[in-house]
């Protein structure tokens with residue numbers, strides 16, 4: 001018994017001596033001016049994070065922080081907003097032949113999307129069903145002139161005969177490549193074999209000029225994962241960039257069951273190839289983000305930056321991966337562009353000091369505020385995520401939104417009932 005007690009005491013003494021030494025508390029107050037901060041000053045967890053985890057502790061000094069300004073575009077017609085014409089999911093923007101080019105999902109159908117049950121050869125299931133890839137050019141980035149179709153729906157049985165959507169562009173040597181989602185069935189159709197709704201491989205087309213003609217390359221460019229892998233069901237939103245002489249292509253897929261309750265988890269992976277047509281090899285650390293439905297990724301300094309928009313634990317963060325793989329949060333922002341295409345002059349230059357971005361095009365999916373006749377529009381966003389621009393107004397974070405915006409997010413009837421019930425039960 002005595003021995004037992006002694007052993008217990010010994011164990012607890014050992015446990016105490018094993019404890020991490022306590023960090024000493026500072027004896028002076030935190031300085032007013034950062035220039036007076038001593039190098040190894042002990043700090044609270046939050047202040048340590050401010051210095052160690054972000055691009056810079058103050059937003060004004062943070063090259064990877066920005067708020068966003070929005071401008072409506074001139075020149076694109078939406079048929080009075082009746083839901084029959086939609087433009088969404090813009091590509092990166094490139095500057096060629098003295099003008100800007102953008103590609104996007106274009107839907108022109110007799111009616112707005114009606115859901116999978118009602119879809120047929122002319123009625124679209126979703127906003128990106130029965131779509132083609134169109135393109136527009138602009139001299140100033142505000143007024144756009146639609147040039148027409150770049151990639152039409154190919155004939156059956158070629159991939160994408162039901163719809164081609166969500167394109168992105170790569171310029172490689174003297175050729176141009178469009179990567180896009182190629183649907184063979186109406187989007188939203190449940191596929192029991194894959195237990196998923198939006199199955200489509202990434203296909204591609206090639207041209208020697210951004211004005212086409214585009215020649216389809218009928219193959220699955222980014223391989224689906226094995227049946228027990230995170231990306232076996234869905235490969236969406238391909239985004240090709242050039243790094244270290246190779247094509248780095250980021251794409252979205254989802255963990256867990258992609259069921260009607262949206263219990264899945266959108267994350268992004270990376271594939272790398274020596275040439276635009278592949279073969280693309282998955283980076284073994286994929287997924288490389290833990291969030292982001294529509295993530296916008298662009299070269300920055302020697303690495304790559306990501307605007308993680310909606311969805312996920314790190315939504316509305318701007319992140320940076322120095323090695324193009326391991327993303328860290330650089331800042332937290334708000335009112336992000338959605339599924340945007342960025343104008344990044346260094347997308348394909350393989351620069352080791354990429355300047356970043358100052359603008360791009362975003363889509364707005366509830367353009368008519370009427371889900372029964374939904375369509376999407378393209379709009380411009382501006383920001384300061386560029387080393388060569390310094391715009392303090394874009395580094396502010398205390399943005400004022402109209403009161404109506406808050407009150408438009410009212411309680412549902414179910415929520416009101418729950419609140420009443422809790423009052424009744426004194427909760």
Ligand code: AAL
Pocket residue numbers: 089128165166181198236237293294339
């Ligand atoms: C988009 C993208 C992909 C999805 C759908 C159309 O915003 O994430 O393209 O499949 O929604």
